[in-house]
Amino acid sequence: MSLLSLLLGEKKKTATVAKERLQIILAHERSGRGGTQPDYLPALQRELLAVISKYVRIDSNDLKVHFERQENLEVLEVKIELPEPGPAR
């Protein structure tokens, strides 16, 4: 299954109302067992959201963050529901 079909499938399940959504996924695969490298995903996530908020208005109520770790793979998923594009002012 390709990533696009997975996301499309997810979309169809949740998409009761067609909304503008942005999803950011960070997958970090470590090479060694419990590598000694510090875990930078949390800090990276904050900075990425700061960059994204320059492009779209992010309301913290519309933000869902999910973190999972399995074997040497860490996946950070941020889902943002975007406000409806207002009428052109």
Next chain:
Amino acid sequence: MSLLSLLLGEKKKTATVAKERLQIILAHERSGRGGTQPDYLPALQRELLAVISKYVRIDSNDLKVHFERQENLEVLEVKIELPEPGPAR
């Protein structure tokens, strides 16, 4: 299938050598048919990579960018192979 199992599956297929990898996926779902909103994913991608390069050294040869659009969903995927963590200096 969850996102984590998809990424783990992908990892097992490609992971001949355990390398440090970072994968960033941006999925943008537009609400309307061909929304009038400008397409900000390319610019957003450049800025996200600039942020990430503050955390890890990115060599453009180790960077793979893949973009797909289907229905009202656009998926931008950036795969970065990270240099092996050097010996502690």
